[in-house]
Amino acid sequence: MKIYERILRTIDGRLEKLQGVRTQYPNFYWPTKYKVVTQAFGINPQWYERFGLPGHEGIDMRAPLNSPIYAVWRGTVSRVGWHAAYGNHIRLSHTIGENIYESVYAHFERPTHWAVGMTVQRGQIIGDADSTGNSSGSHLHFSLKQFSGEKPNTFYQKAFDWPYNLIDCTMFFRELRHGYE
């Protein structure tokens, strides 16, 4: 681990204590090369209404054309292929503690070589970014679904009842936690 990463981690731990945020969420590996959110979870409800969603159903992250996309956690491939909205996409199934999650990575350049049932490590490259499917420019759309256990009690989770087992994954990224009180 690089020294600055170690320092950041220490600062993160102290901030979480100060802010009273308990680390009840796993620390997901940031799935793109650039730690930039281009569209947050739950926003733009007027646009997503037409898809039967209460708002943006995931997080969009900066991912220029051909840049690598990484798995957020160790898991197995649960679905791979074309989706009308997500374009070339892949989904991974994760068992974390007592919960079962599925992470969704959308708009890949080409179909990924991964196949259902294969094991993927946290941080492993799973595809290349592009803008396939319902997308207006190269980026990663990341969604998270939860299939068991207590769902995260975040602002958006309280505000909306999300369909398709979708949850707000914001708190799963250490880089995004400090925006919350």
Ligand SMILES: [Zn+2]
């Ligand atoms: Zn999106």
